[in-house]
Amino acid sequence: MHPLVRNTLREELTITERQDLHAAAARLLTETGASAEAVAEHLVETRPLGEEWATGVLVSAAGRARARNRVVDAVRYLRRAMDEPGSGELLAELGEVESYVDVPAAVDHLGEADPAHPALPGLLVLLGEEPEFEPGTIGDPDVVPSTPSEFDPYLRAIGFLRLRGELTAAYARVDRALTVARRWQHRPCVAAALTARSACLRDLGRLAGAESDAREALAVLESCGAARVSTPIFAALTELALALLEMGDVEVASQVFEVVPGEVPDLFGAPALLAARVRVRIAAERRKDGVRDLLDCGERLRARGGDGLSWRLPLGGDHLVAEELLARATGAVLPLAAALRERGVLLGVEGVALLEESVGLLASTGALLERARSHFALGRALHLAGRVKPARAELRVAVDLADDCGVEELAEEIRQELAAGPAGLTESERRVAALAAEGKMNREIAAALFVQLRTVEIHLTKVYRKLGIDGRDQLAPALRLAS
16 A cells, blocks of 8 residues: 555565565466466466466466457466366467467467367468468348457458549448557457558558558557568558658658569569559669569469459550459459559540549549549549539549648649649730731730740740640641630
8 A cells, every 4th residue: 555665575585575465476376266377467477376276266367368269368367277287178278369469489389289170371461471272251231240260251251342433431341450469469360450440541541641641550469469571561561652652752661662572572472562563663663673574473363363453554555455354353442543544644535535534433432542643644634635614623623632631742743734734824925926826927926025035935845745746737626725
């Protein structure tokens, strides 16, 4: 009750005396009917007693702690129970509880107790040791997992919601999964949910939240002993790098991959990591390295018979057509919208219909950043086609969406496109353009405006570029659209 007195007495005790007093306290509490957990708190401070009653109390306390989601306490009690008689049957139970917070210890104990234990494969993935690639089962996104074994199938089901563009529903479900995992205090599940939520937040354009979740996932994985070279770590690194890249922080995004070995091990999460590194390296103007990663990614996907073609998007051309067909067949809205956008950009003016379809597909989703990109691409194509008013309408939507996502680099690029349109003409450029549209020659314009001929030529060059036209015969209709 009195800290000064208590601390003074403790400092005067030897370790042996202190352990003996804890043992006496444990016996006294047991005799007076105290709870198993109250007794266990004393037993964990003693050396082995060699008495079976202590084993029973510690196991009981561990069970109560697990029921209350106090996993760390349950591990402490069971580890102490292993030093008492009759603990030979506890090894598997200890490993199961340790799997929540200490993966290496869980693998050791479960492997010793039962090499065929069903939890071992999932734990080995966290340590970078994977069996042959096998597609996992898909859960029901409307049924909240009740055990850790149901967690991965549930997250895979959420992944399909994301692909279909049901982003609000996906986010709500993964957020609920994270709450469940935190209640369990199951660190691998917490990390998996954080990684999945990071992906959802990135889709929704909430990039700061996506970065935060990915960093927390990495910290949680480190706290439970996950190997740096493992699929869960690769997944969290992938989301962190992509979030940083979307925010325009290419240098920091590049640094994310510094912890990855030069030769990326052939783990299940390697293709996704390579695909993300492709984007980062190309953005960092390391195109050769990016292409090398791209081809490596494709070879790995083909080797496991799961070539989804999405890794080929940077290659363009026929690969985009194949990606579009696959996305249409599977109902994958976000990949389809991206493929349509990329193909539309390649086609320029002739790609307007594809870009309009991309915009339409994304309209009902919450994918703000993807919507910003598609509206931007459509606005550019419409500018090239001379359809200025609809172009500017698309660009205004795009810049608002980019601002909502906090992607300053993209927003500035869109603003430059807006400025390059008719409304971006300076007053001097507009006067020169108006006279040229009336049919006046350059020398006549220079004389009328009291400027040099070279000045007129420079102004007209800028006007043509901003209006997206090739010559003065197109000036009059372009200026009418601008008015």
